[in-house]
Amino acid sequence: MIKNKKYTLLTDKNLVSIYDLEKEMMIKNFYHKNNLENVVNEIEVNYLREYSSTDNIVKFFNGLVSDFFIEANIEEKNYIKDIGEFTEKIIEVNHSFYFLHKKAINTYLKSFLFNSKVINVYKEQPLEFGKVPYHIINTSDYGIENIESYIDQKTIFLIELDRNKAEEIYEIESFMNEQKRTRIYYFADVNKIVIGPGLIGREYGCLFCEEHYFKSSDSNIDKSSSRLIADLLYYELPKFDDNLLLFLNEDITLTKGKIFTLNKSNFEATDQYQNRNISCEICLDNKEVEIV
DSSP, rough: OOOOOEEEEEETTEEEEETTTTTTEEEEEEOOOOHHHHHHHHHHHTOOOOTTTHHHHHHHHHHHHHSEOOOOOHHHHHHHHHHOOOOOOOHHHGGBBBBHHHHHHHHHHHHHHOEEEEEESSSSSOOOSSSSEEEEEEEOOOOHHHHHTTTHHHHHHHEEGGGGGHHEEEEEEEEHHHOOEEEEEEEEOSSSSEEEEEEETBBBBBBBGHHHHHHHOOOOOOOOHHHHHHHHHHTGGGGHHHHHHHSSSSOSSSSEEEEEEEEETTOOEEEEEOOOTTTOOHHHHHHSSOOO
């Protein structure tokens, strides 16, 4: 038996809490004796360790939450392994940029990965992420009805810009702006790769606040550009989690309210914050514009 991926354990001195990633809440709290502290750490650190159904530790936790330990197949174990390696890498590189303990960052990351969907809306070539712990759905349908069908609170949209889809993208952006949804735009041409702006609802303005940017987005993405964009977004997406954004002490994102450009010939990179246009029709359509 192995720990169910939907649960994680948090400790604070002698208090242990079982956190349900799906519900995003603590569901059980208990005080542990000294001999249980090592067991708690072992369960979280060695997340692929298997236990017998007769082990006392299995009986104890399954007595609190009936499916805390479950029988795991290879697919389940591979997913848990990928999640563990992914979160460890992010925490190792970025933990100093958050007003959070590493364990809290780990919990928010796992919750994000467990609950989120990534919708890639592409012109001809979807982004090639390879092996990632994200639930990715690819679609070439820019129609607003299709976009609305994927909407929920934890969805992130990756949308390739296409000047031939101007009306559809305008409608998408109006909807995202009003409904406070997260989206990251991108495109590539023969000279450069451009990712951004990354937007959350009406924060940081909208895609059309700088209209010349969209008009210059003549996207033509090949497989190599697709892989490179996916690589750049690989560790970018979790940074848009609501909880992690709240505790960020320095902007380490590539795209939050800004546009990241990579020159293909010399790999020089630049980023530029997007300017909010107070006369933008989309933003004016929404009352109570938030200034961040």
